[in-house]
Amino acid sequence: MLIFTEQELKQYVKLNLEAITTVEDGFTKLANNEVKMPPIMRVDVQDQNGEVDVKTAYVKGKDMFAIKVSSGFFNNYNLGLPSGNGLMILISTQTGIPQALLLDNGYLTEVRTAAAGAIAAKYLSRNNIGTAGVIGAGSQARFQIRALKLVRDFKKILVFARSANRAKKYAEEMEDEIGIEVQVAESAEQVVRNSDLVITTTPANKPIIKAEWLHPGLHITAMGSDAEHKQEIEAEVLARADKLVCDSIAQCAQLGELHHALDSGVLTKNSFITEIGQLTSKELIGRENEEQITVCDLTGTGVQDTAIALFAYNEMVKRNLGLKVENKTLSLKN
C-alpha cells in the first residue's frame, strides 16, 4: 500500500485542464450508467457542530475506486483549525485490497469540487463573461475562480462575504494571484445584478440569492449546500431558471438546493431537470442562447472523488512518490 501526504499531493496534483477533464469523464460515465454510486453516508456530531461524510463510486473498467471520508467541523476556527478535513482510500476493483491512502486533508475535494464548477460554467455560462461573481471568501471561493479561469476569460471579479475583512483579504490575494481586478461588493444583490456568472460557496442555512435579482444571461453555480438544512438560493430561483442542472438529481433532491425547491412545491418530481453528465456526454445541450438563465446545483458526488483520486494516484506513481507500507515493514520509497 502507498501513502501520500497532503504536502506532496498539493505539490504534484494541480487544478488544471486535465483534472477538469478527468472529473468531466466521471460525470459522463455516471450518465452512461457505468458507475455505481451508493447514497452518501453521514455521521453528525452535533455537540461540536460537526459532520463526517463518506462518499464513493465504482466506475466500470477502472482498476481502483475511491472511498472518501470528509469532515466539516464548523467550530474548528475557535481552535485555529480549518473546518474541513479528510482522506481518500483507493481500493482495487480486482481484489478489494486497499492500494493507496491519500492523506490530503480535504485538498483533493477542493480540486474536484472546483472542477465541477468549471464544467458547469463550460456548458452553462455565456462564452463571453465580463464579470464573475463569487459569494463567500473561503478556500473553495478561491478554487472555484482558479478553475473558472481555465474555461472562461473574464475581466473582473466581484466578491461578497458576511465578513468584510475576509472579503477584503480575498480580493487582495486573488487580485495578486489571478492578475485581474477583484472588487468587494456591498451585498450579494450587487454581486448577482452585476455578474454574468455567480458562484455561491457558503455553508448558508437560508437563501442568500433572491429570485428578483436574476437577469437574462445569468448563470449561477450553487456549490455550498450538501446537507438537508443548507440553502444558498431561493427556491424560486430554480423555478425561474430556463435550465436547471444537478450533479446528481437523487442527491440534490435530498441535500441540495433542489431539495428546498421540491419541499416548497415550486418544482415537482416531474419538472424537467438535467444532470451534468447528460451535458458532458452530449446527450443534451447546455446553454442555447445568450438570454437563458441557467442554474447548476452541486452537492459533490462520489464519482468525482474516484476520478480525482485516480488522477492523483497516477500523478504520484509516475514520480515514484509515496510511503510504502507492507504488512510487516515500513519503508520510504524516497
Next chain:
Amino acid sequence: MLIFTEQELKQYVKLNLEAITTVEDGFTKLANNEVKMPPIMRVDVQDQNGEVDVKTAYVKGKDMFAIKVSSGFFNNYNLGLPSGNGLMILISTQTGIPQALLLDNGYLTEVRTAAAGAIAAKYLSRNNIGTAGVIGAGSQARFQIRALKLVRDFKKILVFARSANRAKKYAEEMEDEIGIEVQVAESAEQVVRNSDLVITTTPANKPIIKAEWLHPGLHITAMGSDAEHKQEIEAEVLARADKLVCDSIAQCAQLGELHHALDSGVLTKNSFITEIGQLTSKELIGRENEEQITVCDLTGTGVQDTAIALFAYNEMVKRNLGLKVENKTLSLKN
C-alpha cells in the same frame, strides 16, 4: 496521524476478555441511545464477486470514532489471497481530523465479530456446554471458538464444512490450539443434533440449518449473513426460537437471517425480538432456563468497529507504537 500495521496490531491487540467487554459496552451504549449509527454503505463489484462495506458509529462521550472499510472478494482464492480485507480510520469527535489509521487487513473485524459471538453465548447459551458445534472452517470459525472459550467451558468441538479437507485441517489445528477434542462431523445435521451451542460462519446463500434438527437447550449464533442474498438458517428456525436476539434489528431485518424470516412471513415486524444491547444493559434477560431454544443473528455493527478500534488504539499508544505521519514529514516513532 498515527498509522498501525497488521503485524503490530496482531501482536498487541488480542481477542481477550477485555476486548469482549469493550464490545459489550458498545452494545450497551447502542441500547441506551448513546450511539449514532448510520446504515451500512455498500459497493458491489459484481464482475469480481466482490463487495465493499463501510460501517461507522459515533459513541457519545468518546474522543474518537471509527469508520471501517471492509471488503469481501470471493474469487480471491483463485489468486491465493484471502477474501476479506480492509482498514479502520479513527476520527476525532472534537475536530473531525483523522487521528489514526489501523491497517489491519480485516484482523480487528475478526476480533470484534468473535467478541459478539462470545457475548451472545454468555447471555443466551446454557452455562454448561458439553459440545460446541461450528459450521464453516475458515478464519472466523477459529476466532469464534477462541472467543467462546473465554466465556464457556466445553469438552468437545464438532465441525462441519463443505470442504472435507478444510474441516480436517480445522480439526487438527484447533485441537492443537485449544487442547480439546475436535471432531469432523459428516453433516450440518450431525453438528446441530449433537451440540448445545452452534455457530454458523459461512457465506451461504441458502439455509444450511433446518428447523427439524432443533432440540431443547440449543443456542445458535448465525454470524455469516450480512447481505440481502445470504442465509444460513431456515426462516422457521427463527420462528421456533424461544428467544431471538439481533445485534441490530434494523440491520438484521435488511441483511441478516431476520430478513428472510420477515420475507417468508414466519415473523412480522410485530414479533418479539430482542437486541443484544438490551441483554448487556440488563434491560432484558437472556436465557431463562435449560430448555429454551435461543438464536442470535449477527450482521456486524459499526458500534463494534468503533469499540474495537478505540481498544486497539489504546493498546498501541500505551506501547508508543505506530508510524507518525505529519503533513510535511514522515517519521517512524520506533
